Amino acid sequence: MSRLEPESVLWNMLRGGLATRALALVADLRVAEALAGGPRDVVDLASEVGANPDTLRRLLRALASDGVFAEEEPGVFRNNEASDVLHRGDGWDDFAHLFGGSWLRAVGELDVCSDAPAFQRTHGAEFWSWLAEHADERAAFDRAMLQGWEPRVERLAQLEWRGDEVVVDVGGGNGSLLVELLRRQPGQRGIVFDLPEANRDEASFDDRIEFVAGDFFQRVPVGDVYVLATILHDWDDARAAAILRTIRSVAPPGARLLILDSVVPPGNEPNGAKWLDLLMLTLFDGRERDEAQWRALLGAGGFEPVSIRDGLIEARCR
Numbered sequence: 001m002s003r004l005e006p007e008s009v010l011w012n013m014l015r016g017g018l019a020t021r022a023l024a025l026v027a028d029l030r031v032a033e034a035l036a037g038g039p040r041d042v043v044d045l046a047s048e049v050g051a052n053p054d055t056l057r058r059l060l061r062a063l064a065s066d067g068v069f070a071e072e073e074p075g076v077f078r079n080n081e082a083s084d085v086l087h088r089g090d091g092w093d094d095f096a097h098l099f100g101g102s103w104l105r106a107v108g109e110l111d112v113c114s115d116a117p118a119f120q121r122t123h124g125a126e127f128w129s130w131l132a133e134h135a136d137e138r139a140a141f142d143r144a145m146l147q148g149w150e151p152r153v154e155r156l157a158q159l160e161w162r163g164d165e166v167v168v169d170v171g172g173g174n175g176s177l178l179v180e181l182l183r184r185q186p187g188q189r190g191i192v193f194d195l196p197e198a199n200r201d202e203a204s205f206d207d208r209i210e211f212v213a214g215d216f217f218q219r220v221p222v223g224d225v226y227v228l229a230t231i232l233h234d235w236d237d238a239r240a241a242a243i244l245r246t247i248r249s250v251a252p253p254g255a256r257l258l259i260l261d262s263v264v265p266p267g268n269e270p271n272g273a274k275w276l277d278l279l280m281l282t283l284f285d286g287r288e289r290d291e292a293q294w295r296a297l298l299g300a301g302g303f304e305p306v307s308i309r310d311g312l313i314e315a316r317c318r
């Protein structure tokens with residue numbers, strides 16, 4: 001593998017914010033969709049999507065130099081494998097919108113000694129309340145969460161199931177995880193529990209799944225299995241433990257807790273969770289956790305670990 005010059009390592013980081021913003025701009029303009037029929041001259045493309053042609057060309061040229069879109073001949077662009085993902089309809093364009101919009105503005109306010117999360121200081125409201133006030137952003141967030149559910153369902157489906165459990169997906173968002181899990185387990189019933197403003201496709205819910213609106217700091221429905229998919233990393237230790245205690249207060253003694261979150265490994269190897277951790281810090285003062293931190297959190301919430309593996313932490317009531 002070719003080794004990067006030390007200056008190139010720094011340069012690739014320095015330009016990161018520009019790449020994030022460029023991707024958001026072309027995602028918002030739906031450029032990948034406009035190129036779905038084949039290569040197009042940038043002047044024609046700009047006129048369709050409503051952009052300045054010179055600016056669009058420079059954005060696409062920079063993105064193409066990093067492997068998103070391709071410049072086929074001067075001023076003529078086409079999709080490639082990476083830009084095709086932006087018009088696949090599974091949330092990546094919404095991720096690009098969020099990362100390069102309200103999140104990037106908050107990243108600009110991240111510092112090392114502030115009490116409130118950078119998102120709150122930037123936008124004047126705590127993340128979830130802000131989303132509740134901005135229906136379009138909330139909808140983009142829920143669509144973005146469609147991305148990546150398949151491997152998580154796979155992990156869950158490989159566990160041993162009795163087959164007749166009531167599964168409560170706490171903070172279940174758009175419900176796609178539970179819909180897929182129950183499709184594989186015909187005897188189970190499920191509850192998607194989330195804030196009332198969470199967008200979901202209830203047409204995809206069969207009569208074994210219901211949506212229950214509520215606040216997981218107040219109450220959660222009774223069930224046999226509690227799933228927390230990318231929930232606890234949104235919260236600091238005190239509030240994450242409070243969510244676990246809400247569950248513990250209603251969970252029957254044999255209930256299982258299944259947490260789908262990262263376990264940050266030691267060492268210097270590249271790992272997405274190490275960067276996602278900084279996004280969690282920016283948005284909500286949340287955090288990605290290593291094994292010792294998961295053990296401590298489970299204990300504070302009234303649970304004991306059964307197994308702690310990257311992506312899936314299993315626990316039972318203490």
Ligand SMILES: C[S@@+](CC[C@H](N)C(=O)[O-])C[C@H]1O[C@@H](n2cnc3c(N)ncnc32)[C@H](O)[C@@H]1O
Nearest residue numbers: 145171172173194195198214215216217229230
């Ligand atoms: C990162 S999303 C994860 C959604 C879903 N579990 C998934 O993996 O796609 C966090 C979810 O927690 C929900 N949430 C945030 N605060 C909540 C609260 N106080 N009570 C219930 N749900 C809450 C949000 O509405 C959002 O759907």
